Amino acid sequence: MTDTETRPSNFIRQIIDKDLDSGKHQSVQTRFPPEPNGYLHIGHAKAICLNFGIAKDYKGACNLRFDDTNPAKEDIDFVHSIQQDVNWLGFNWDGEVRYSSNYFDQLHQYAVELITKGKAFVCFLNAEQMREYRGTLTEPGKASPSRDTTPEENLALFEKMRNGEFKEGECSLRAKIDMSSSFMCMRDPILYRIRFIHHHQTGDKWCIYPMYDFTHCISDAIEGITHSLCTLEFQDNRRLYDWVLDNITIEKSRPEQTEFSRLNLEYTLMSKRKLALLVETNVVSGWNDPRMPTLAGMRRRGFTPGAIVEFISRVGVTKQENMIEIGMLEVCVRDELNEKAPRAMAVLDPIKLVIENYPEGESEIVTAPNHPNIEEMGKRELPFGRELYIEAEDFKESANKKFKRLVIDKEVRLRNAYVIKAERCDKDADGNVTTVYCTYDPETLGKSPADGRKVKGVIHWVSSTDNVEAEVRLYDRLFNVPNPAAEEDFNTVINPESLVVIKTAYLEKNLADAKEEQVYQFERIGYFCKDSVDSTPEQLVFNRTIGLRDTWDK
Ligand code: ATP
Numbered sequence: 001m002t003d004t005e006t007r008p009s010n011f012i013r014q015i016i017d018k019d020l021d022s023g024k025h026q027s028v029q030t031r032f033p034p035e036p037n038g039y040l041h042i043g044h045a046k047a048i049c050l051n052f053g054i055a056k057d058y059k060g061a062c063n064l065r066f067d068d069t070n071p072a073k074e075d076i077d078f079v080h081s082i083q084q085d086v087n088w089l090g091f092n093w094d095g096e097v098r099y100s101s102n103y104f105d106q107l108h109q110y111a112v113e114l115i116t117k118g119k120a121f122v123c124f125l126n127a128e129q130m131r132e133y134r135g136t137l138t139e140p141g142k143a144s145p146s147r148d149t150t151p152e153e154n155l156a157l158f159e160k161m162r163n164g165e166f167k168e169g170e171c172s173l174r175a176k177i178d179m180s181s182s183f184m185c186m187r188d189p190i191l192y193r194i195r196f197i198h199h200h201q202t203g204d205k206w207c208i209y210p211m212y213d214f215t216h217c218i219s220d221a222i223e224g225i226t227h228s229l230c231t232l233e234f235q236d237n238r239r240l241y242d243w244v245l246d247n248i249t250i251e252k253s254r255p256e257q258t259e260f261s262r263l264n265l266e267y268t269l270m271s272k273r274k275l276a277l278l279v280e281t282n283v284v285s286g287w288n289d290p291r292m293p294t295l296a297g298m299r300r301r302g303f304t305p306g307a308i309v310e311f312i313s314r315v316g317v318t319k320q321e322n323m324i325e326i327g328m329l330e331v332c333v334r335d336e337l338n339e340k341a342p343r344a345m346a347v348l349d350p351i352k353l354v355i356e357n358y359p360e361g362e363s364e365i366v367t368a369p370n371h372p373n374i375e376e377m378g379k380r381e382l383p384f385g386r387e388l389y390i391e392a393e394d395f396k397e398s399a400n401k402k403f404k405r406l407v408i409d410k411e412v413r414l415r416n417a418y419v420i421k422a423e424r425c426d427k428d429a430d431g432n433v434t435t436v437y438c439t440y441d442p443e444t445l446g447k448s449p450a451d452g453r454k455v456k457g458v459i460h461w462v463s464s465t466d467n468v469e470a471e472v473r474l475y476d477r478l479f480n481v482p483n484p485a486a487e488e489d490f491n492t493v494i495n496p497e498s499l500v501v502i503k504t505a506y507l508e509k510n511l512a513d514a515k516e517e518q519v520y521q522f523e524r525i526g527y528f529c530k531d532s533v534d535s536t537p538e539q540l541v542f543n544r545t546i547g548l549r550d551t552w553d554k
């Protein structure tokens with residue numbers, strides 16, 4: 001029985017329902033098969049939520065399997081980061097982590113089986129010749145000169161390949177299928193190639209490595225995968241997936257591949273190859289730069305797993321290729337943080353506020369709720385005194401009624417504290433206000449003025465003597481066009497303001513103890529979290545997760 005009734009269905013769930021109803025399968029086994037050649041990005045989150053989500057809802061299991069057949073581009077660091085990211089999203093894989101390389105011995109045996117049956121051969125065409133012989137979409141290909149070598153000869157040649165007796169690129173093992181197939185992937189595809197490369201799991205045991213199309217279907221079958229879910233670019237390859245399984249002797253139940261559309265998100269690149277370029281050319285500080293669409297970058301920026309999972313659920317699963325608005329992700333992040341983030345006060349662009357009628361040398365503690373609507377989140381204490389910082393933009397010498405902030409001769413409330421009235425200000429040589437002098441009404445702590453004066457505006461503040469300083473990094477979209485992947489050179493569309501650093505901001509003292517991954521709402525400014533990489537007790541660093549509202553087009 002499933003508990004899918006409460007979840008939006010999709011065409012994949014309908015296939016699974018049918019397979020369970022018909023008795024084709026008794027339970028559901030899925031897998032998430034990342035290649036460890038980069039960090040996971042938000043696109044992978046779609047595949048993760050789908051595979052692990054289905055396993056969870058149908059009380060089945062989902063394997064984590066590293067598709068590690070291309071050691072040249074792979075790295076053990078990626079193996080670790082991927083596991084961390086899957087867990088962070090809230091999912092657990094069934095049993096041990098698996099690797100396609102676990103099956104290299106079996107894969108080799110199946111290759112031998114295909115050779116023995118006359119369904120695979122060792123080919124000596126080089127890469128360029130191979131391209132030539134393959135033909136085009138409108139023209140059939142030509143048979144390799146080695147296509148009709150006998151199985152005995154091929155077995156001997158394949159053995160030599162395995163023993164390192166040929167050079168890289170000198171030959172390869174190819175399936176013998178159909179050089180005139182309308183599916184290019186069926187024109188005698190390569191199954192094994194020679195690579196003299198150390199492998200992060202198998203060391204130097206192998207110098208021949210199986211190709212993805214040969215490896216993936218067999219790994220699925222070995223693991224008893226029932227539903228092999230992948231993205232649309234593998235649609236044609238499904239023929240090859242099935243051909244391999246049809247032509248080898250394998251006991252386990254037969255997996256079935258179903259394709260869905262990739263997640264594409266505005267203002268982001270989603271290919272690991274391109275993301276790797278951003279890292280290598282130092283456009284960003286690393287895979288976990290908070291502007292990267294990687295799960296590690298989003299985590300560091302303060303995005304929550306809950307918001308990402310909710311976003312993926314809203315996107316849904318279809319076969320339709322489309323581009324999702326970035327605003328859809330941002331709404332999910334804001335919705336979750338508005339509910340969960342404790343409030344705090346911070347001044348990013350400070351001017352001084354002096355309360356002239358506040359007793360000199362004195363101070364007091366005011367209390368503030370951690371959340372305006374959720375009492376259980378408790379209260380915190382804030383030091384208040386004669387000298388404070390306020391935001392420069394919250395004061396004007398004169399302004400019309402629309403400006404609900406501090407103006408000379410007008411009143412405003414200091415959030416969580418008193419009503420004040422501005423009297424006059426000091427300016428520097430350039431005419432910028434440096435200090436505002438005001439008076440406060442001591443009767444207005446936590447209550448309205450007694451004589452019924454209406455004070456509409458509220459501004460935030462931080463004690464100028466009792467605070468913590470921090471560097472604050474304001475992050476924005478990395479690209480200034482919605483589809484950077486469509487540009488010839490994405491370097492030309494990088495948003496020059498994707499990172500603005502404020503060297504010294506003043507935060508309320510409580511934030512000195514901010515926990516990692518805890519996002520705060522800096523009241524009236526946005527959501528921020530302590531940077532997990534660069535922040536130290538001596539030099540706090542905070543990242544802006546996201547502003548309070550979308551201001552991109554304004
Ligand atoms: P990239 O092109 O970014 O390198 P990939 O497909 O090569 O991605 P893999 O590590 O092979 O990356 O992907 C693991 C799984 O995640 C695959 O099943 C793949 O289909 C899926 N996946 C990758 N990118 C997306 C995406 N943008 N949307 C949905 N699923 C994705």
Ligand code: MG
Pocket residue numbers: 035
């Ligand atoms: Mg890939």
